[in-house]
Amino acid sequence: KQEVTQIPAALSVPEGENLVLNCSFTDSAIYNLQWFRQDPGKGLTSLLLIQSSQREQTSGRLNASLDKSSGRSTLYIAASQPGDSATYLCAVAARQLTFGSGTQLTVLP
Amino acid sequence: DTGVSQDPRHKITKRGQNVTFRCDPISEHNRLYWYRQTLGQGPEFLTYFQNEAQLEKSRLLSDRFSAERPKGSFSTLEIQRTEQGDSAMYLCASSFLAGLRHGTDTQYFGPGTRLTVL
Numbered sequence: 001k002q003e004v005t006q007i008p009a010a011l012s013v014p015e016g017e018n019l020v021l022n023c024s025f026t027d028s029a030i031y032n033l034q035w036f037r038q039d040p041g042k043g044l045t046s047l048l049l050i051q052s053s054q055r056e057q058t059s060g061r062l063n064a065s066l067d068k069s070s071g072r073s074t075l076y077i078a079a080s081q082p083g084d085s086a087t088y089l090c091a092v093a094a095r096q097l098t099f100g101s102g103t104q105l106t107v108l109p
Numbered sequence: 110d111t112g113v114s115q116d117p118r119h120k121i122t123k124r125g126q127n128v129t130f131r132c133d134p135i136s137e138h139n140r141l142y143w144y145r146q147t148l149g150q151g152p153e154f155l156t157y158f159q160n161e162a163q164l165e166k167s168r169l170l171s172d173r174f175s176a177e178r179p180k181g182s183f184s185t186l187e188i189q190r191t192e193q194g195d196s197a198m199y200l201c202a203s204s205f206l207a208g209l210r211h212g213t214d215t216q217y218f219g220p221g222t223r224l225t226v227l
Binding site: 004036042043044045046089096098099101 | 218220221
């Protein structure tokens with residue numbers, strides 16, 4: 001059974017800092033890995049999708065990497081802003097999406 | 110708005126009552142997913158449809174839960190004889206995927222229905 005773990009569970013940083021969120025998964029037989037953002041009480045917004053054959057994807061200030069063999073992914077956020085405050089979820093896709101529990105990020109002005 | 114919509118956004122009910130949620134996917138999407146999310150956890154897969162066919166159900170989907178997508182467009186999720194443990198956010202997502210390949214589609218999520226069972 002696939003298990004997805006995200007560390008840390010919560011993170012608080014001052015505005016402007018670069019930061020890294022971590023995701024690990026137990027079964028490397030995946031099609032892709034996705035990072036989502038969830039604002040309080042809201043649905044999920046897809047940020048980045050990395051196919052299993054890819055090593056990284058970039059969108060604006062976000063960069064996600066994937067090391068399938070070691071079962072790890074990182075989400076790098078450059079020059080963080082208060083508007084980045086949200087919960088960030090990673091999910092691996094096999095027969096269905098399996099999500100981690102998320103990292104709750106707070107960026108302090 | 111052409112995104113995924115869910116109705117109602119919030120539902121408070123008493124234990125033992127039946128509730129039904131509706132999801133309207135993005136119009137051209139053939140796949141529709143239901144997830145459940147409890148506080149502090151990531152969403153957990155419940156079931157999905159390709160067009161009107163329900164292709165997979167999680168073991169989390171007890172016999173009190175039933176989902177339908179009668180015309181391959183909107184979907185309903187019904188919970189019978191609700192229990193306090195059913196309190197959660199119920200999320201719907203849709204995607205387009207040709208064929209029956211698993212796990213390669215980008216899913217677009219709705220805002221969710223928050224259920225509170227008293």
